[in-house]
Amino acid sequence: MMAHLHDLLRTLCDPAHLPRANPAITAIVYDSRAVMPGALFVAYRGFHTDGHLYIPQAIERGAAAVVYEDPAWDGRIPVPALRTPNARAALAPLAAAFYGYPGRQMRVVGITGTDGKTTTTFLTSVALEAGGAVTGLMGTVDFKIAGRLWANDSRQSTPEAPEVQALLRDMVHAGCAYAVVEATSHALSARWNRLAGCAFDIAVLTNVTQEHLDFHGTVEQYRRDKARLFEMLAEFHDDATPFKQRKIAIVNADDPNHRMFLDAAPPYAERLTYAIHANADVCARNVRSTRDGLMFRVTTPWGAADAHLRLTGDFNVWNALAALTVACAEGVPLSVCLAALERVPGVRGRMERIEMGQPFTVLVDYAHTPGAFEKLMRIVRPLTDGQLIVVFGSAGERDRAKRPLQGEIAGRFCDLVVLTDEDPRLEDREAIIAEIAVGVEAAGKRIGETCLCIPDRAHAIRTAFARARPGDIVLLLGKGHEGSIIYGTTPMPWNEAAEARRALAELGFGASPPF
Numbered sequence: 001m002m003a004h005l006h007d008l009l010r011t012l013c014d015p016a017h018l019p020r021a022n023p024a025i026t027a028i029v030y031d032s033r034a035v036m037p038g039a040l041f042v043a044y045r046g047f048h049t050d051g052h053l054y055i056p057q058a059i060e061r062g063a064a065a066v067v068y069e070d071p072a073w074d075g076r077i078p079v080p081a082l083r084t085p086n087a088r089a090a091l092a093p094l095a096a097a098f099y100g101y102p103g104r105q106m107r108v109v110g111i112t113g114t115d116g117k118t119t120t121t122f123l124t125s126v127a128l129e130a131g132g133a134v135t136g137l138m139g140t141v142d143f144k145i146a147g148r149l150w151a152n153d154s155r156q157s158t159p160e161a162p163e164v165q166a167l168l169r170d171m172v173h174a175g176c177a178y179a180v181v182e183a184t185s186h187a188l189s190a191r192w193n194r195l196a197g198c199a200f201d202i203a204v205l206t207n208v209t210q211e212h213l214d215f216h217g218t219v220e221q222y223r224r225d226k227a228r229l230f231e232m233l234a235e236f237h238d239d240a241t242p243f244k245q246r247k248i249a250i251v252n253a254d255d256p257n258h259r260m261f262l263d264a265a266p267p268y269a270e271r272l273t274y275a276i277h278a279n280a281d282v283c284a285r286n287v288r289s290t291r292d293g294l295m296f297r298v299t300t301p302w303g304a305a306d307a308h309l310r311l312t313g314d315f316n317v318w319n320a321l322a323a324l325t326v327a328c329a330e331g332v333p334l335s336v337c338l339a340a341l342e343r344v345p346g347v348r349g350r351m352e353r354i355e356m357g358q359p360f361t362v363l364v365d366y367a368h369t370p371g372a373f374e375k376l377m378r379i380v381r382p383l384t385d386g387q388l389i390v391v392f393g394s395a396g397e398r399d400r401a402k403r404p405l406q407g408e409i410a411g412r413f414c415d416l417v418v419l420t421d422e423d424p425r426l427e428d429r430e431a432i433i434a435e436i437a438v439g440v441e442a443a444g445k446r447i448g449e450t451c452l453c454i455p456d457r458a459h460a461i462r463t464a465f466a467r468a469r470p471g472d473i474v475l476l477l478g479k480g481h482e483g484s485i486i487y488g489t490t491p492m493p494w495n496e497a498a499e500a501r502r503a504l505a506e507l508g509f510g511a512s513p514p515f
């Protein structure tokens with residue numbers, strides 16, 4: 001990739017303010033340690049340090065130009081430079097221009113909301129592919145481009161703009177007709193602006209509850225930041241190519257905030273609603289939640305059908321409806337779309353069903369807070385008349401107060417609690433488990449009988465499976481999609497779902513039954 005500085009800076013300022021020199025630019029980089037010769041280095045004040053301090057290092061490493069925000073650096077930068085009020089927010093327009101606006105060459109779907117983004121992003125990609133389209137996906141758990149899927153190890157659900165735009169460009173090169181992008185409120189906020197220039201065609205809202213108020217300040221600001229996704233449907237509308245002209249706003253009508261999101265979309269956008277309770281364009285009625293999954297009747301402008309999903313948790317009905325609304329609105333037949341969604345065993349590490357023909361249910365989930373435990377166990381407890389068994393631990397060097405709380409909730413809902421390692425880090429693994437066990441005992445469980453302490457996670461999982469009887473549910477919580485357990489300062493490779501399959505295979509169970 002290569003572009004000329006002026007073509008990039010024109011996204012930030014009028015031509016009169018462009019620096020005189022117009023060097024070729026080879027990359028947009030916000031970390032001096034990643035600067036390569038010819039890069040445009042973007043410097044901003046961070047939470048921990050000030051990016052401006054690294055301008056000399058960036059230039060030493062060959063940066064050809066700098067975009068910055070602190071007036072104290074005016075006249076002190078020996079390469080072509082431009083000051084802009086918020087350099088972090090400038091990353092997105094620069095990166096979109098650098099990569100040639102890849103979002104304008106595909107249909108781009110953005111999915112926002114407090115909960116359900118990752119799941120809905122995944123289901124939407126599945127539903128669109130059912131119609132024959134090649135898709136790309138960016139989410140908390142995985143990235144996907146056409147047939148290639150890999151773990152998102154970045155710690156960010158929505159990566160920084162240069163990574164977002166590079167992924168979109170790769171999707172275009174791989175022949176993707178759709179990009180499905182998880183859009184977090186942080187990424188959407190005007191302060192960070194990571195998703196500008198993506199050229200969204202379809203905006204989806206899952207729901208809005210209170211979260212991240214430390215970042216956004218007020219609930220009102222949080223909602224406004226999320227609603228920016230719907231405003232962004234207007235991007236590039238004036239010169240959109242025919243396949244980019246149709247804009248669609250899709251919201252969950254059961255969420256009291258949904259109107260505000262519809263109102264944020266440009267007037268020419270189509271508006272579609274989905275719901276379980278409210279009246280909506282796409283409705284699920286008569287929802288039944290069982291150990292085998294979710295059953296409901298779906299009515300849509302494109303027809304009606306009975307659905308039987310293998311997903312667990314009533315909230316996944318909303319996620320599936322959202323995915324279905326996107327795909328059907330884009331022309332995928334309802335039956336084709338449902339057939340594909342019905343095959344999904346769950347998103348990696350999110351209520352993921354592990355099936356090896358065993359007579360009990362195994363679910364892997366990332367839940368690792370008391371709130372998530374309570375929510376999940378409330379949903380799962382009524383699904384079995386047999387035992388509910390749980391395996392989990394608590395991270396070392398993190399929120400100690402939550403340990404007995406997790407234990408108390410697990411002790412209250414479950415018949416057998418197996419406590420094990422999560423990420424002990426430099427803490428004593430047995431001591432962490434003992435702190436959780438205090439809560440489990442307070443809920444009436446007895447150590448050595450209904451509460452087992454087995455630090456070795458592989459062994460803990462095997463013990464839980466050995467104790468499971470037909471019809472029971474075994475929950476493996478806390479690790480989800482994560483790829484390691486941190487002992488000391490060393491991450492040891494870990495794959496919860498693979499370990500569960502291995503343990504089931506050792507018990508003599510085979511591959512999942514054909515669906």
Ligand SMILES: CC(=O)N[C@H]1[C@@H](OP(=O)(O)OP(=O)(O)OC[C@H]2O[C@@H](n3ccc(=O)[nH]c3=O)[C@H](O)[C@@H]2O)O[C@H](CO)[C@@H](O)[C@@H]1O[C@H](C)C(=O)N[C@@H](C)C(=O)N[C@H](CCC(=O)O)C(=O)O
Nearest residue numbers: 030031032046047048049050051054156157158184186187
């Ligand atoms: C707490 C936080 O938000 N951190 C983000 C932030 O880091 P920061 O402000 O602390 O940066 P800093 O360390 O002060 O450095 C300032 C600047 O100097 C640069 N630098 C620093 C050192 C050096 O040697 N050279 C150099 O150039 C840095 O690259 C940076 O550009 O700026 C970095 C670069 O822009 C981000 O990658 C980083 O995201 C981290 C990974 C993060 O965890 N972010 C979370 C909060 C996040 O984005 N979450 C949202 C929402 C998730 C949700 O909804 O649940 C998401 O979309 O994932």
Ligand SMILES: Nc1ncnc2c1ncn2[C@@H]1O[C@H](COP(=O)(O)OP(=O)(O)OP(=O)(O)O)[C@@H](O)[C@H]1O
Nearest residue numbers: 114115116117118119120140157206315318319350
């Ligand atoms: N539509 C929904 N409504 C309410 N809760 C949900 C919904 N979908 C999922 N959840 C809950 O939120 C958890 C996280 O789901 P998911 O990963 O899909 O959400 P997310 O918004 O992407 O969050 P994250 O970015 O942290 O992964 C699930 O395990 C489940 O407990």
